Amino acid sequence: MSSKNFPELFSWLLLAIILLLCIGPAQAGTVSITYRGSGGYYVGDSVILDGMNTVGNTTVITITGPGLPAAGVPPYNLTGDAGTGNTAVTDPSGTWSYDWDSSRALGASSLNPGRYTFTVYDNSNSQINSSVSVFLKQPEFYASISPNPAVLNDYVQVTGKVESAADTxxxxxxDASGNKVHTFSSPVSNGGYFQYGFHVDMPPGVYTVYISSPSLSNSLTSTLTVVESNANLTAVAPVISTQVTSPPASTGTPVAPQATATIPPGSGTLVISSVPAGASVYLDSANVGISPVTLNGVAPGTHLVEIKSPGYLTVSMDVVVTSDKPVEVSPQLVRAPFGLGLSPLAALGGCLGAAALFIVSRKK
Known part of the structure; x- marks a missing residue:
């Protein structure tokens, strides 16, 4: 081959490399999302989402809607930083699933009726994403009881909302024998909200809480569990003592609220750590300390555990606590995406532009 052909061969080789770079981003994979059901839910319902992720093995989920940042927030932390999300593990087949219990999200009380959009992307490339919308509406009559379970002298709050006109x-x-141990009356605001608190003075047991109004055709029935207390033992406050409704202004490393209370019989232990350590740990949306942390006196059942650290995606998981042995949780934190990557279409446009310039230069 003549040496004068080398420049031309090099030029065509350069064009081939440009075209390969164009094709590469377009074939990075896809991310999809869908919901199960009709797409219409009440505030407090669980929304099950699933889909495919052929880009990587960590799917990030965000939510936006009325009153939420347009960039999205973690579904289980509606007061979180804009542009951050929760994660769902993608299995080897490329499928992922996520169960969002809207009643257990931090900031759930701010959820208003309207259309909410879930967006998913792979942690390695936020530009490959997909979205789906669902509609949330408030039931005619709803209420919640917190804390539950409660111990003697806890201050229990019953909060809720009614859509129909009701003054009280x-x-x-x-109690379990059908006897009324307390009867209370709560006023209803002009917006339909009500809140009533009382101190627990009943012996341990399971109590039925019946909530009604003469102005409403339906009523609500819930349960309140009261457990024994023992001042000689210490437990984490959000588990069996008064719930902290708003944390104090931060001046540095968060400190877990503590209270002197009982570790109820049959309760479990939850051991939470993270890699790296030093992350803020939340149990059922209440801050309980810095990882690693051991929580005693946790009521058996399913609890929401969240682990948060600056610069990392929030980890949210449902953990089943039992009384027979400690439950250990130790997730690997995933760094949050930094910056905005070049989208496949932008990369393709740039590559085609470069190829066009190459052809024009060849004709000169």
Whole structure:
């Protein structure tokens, strides 16, 4: 081959490299999302989402809607930083699934009726994403009880909302024998909201809480569990003592609220660590300390555990606590995406532009 052909061969080789770079981003994979059901849910319902992710093995989920940042926030932390999300593990087949219990999200009380959009992307490339929308509406009559379980002298709050006109709400606390141990009355605001608090003075047991109003055709029935207390033992406050409704202004490393209370019989232990350590740990949306942390006196059942650290994606998981042995949780934190990567279409446009310039230069 003549040496004068080398420049031309090099030029065509350069064009081939440009075209390969063009094709590469376009074939990075896809991410999809869908919901199960009709797409219409009540605030407090669980929304099950699933889909495919052929880009990587970590799917990030964000939510936006009325009153939420347009960039999205983690579904289980509606007060979180804009542009951050929760994660769902993608299995080897490329499928992922996520169960969002809207009643257990931090900031759930701010959820208003309207259309909410979930967006998913792979942690390695936020530009490859997909979205789906669902509609949330408030039921005619709903209420919540917190904390639950409670111990003697806890201050329990019953909060809720009614859509129909109602001036007052009646609250009856009934023991296992069917006897009314307390009857309360709560006013209803012009916006339909009500809130009533009382101190627990009942012996341990399971109580039925009956919430009604003469203005409403339906009523609500819930349960309140009261457990024994023992001042000689210490437990984490959000588990069995008064729930902290708003943390104090931060001046440095968060400190877990503590209270002197009982570790109820049959309760479990939850051991939470993270890699790296030093992350803020939340149990059922309440801050309980810095990882690693051991929580005693946790009521058996399913609890929401969240682990948060600056610069990392929030980890959210449902953990089943049992009384027979400690449950250990130790997730690997995933760094949050930094910056905006070049989208496949932008990369393709740039490559085709470079190829066009190459052809024009060849004709000169």
């Amino acid at each position: 709400i009646g609250i009856d606390v009934i």
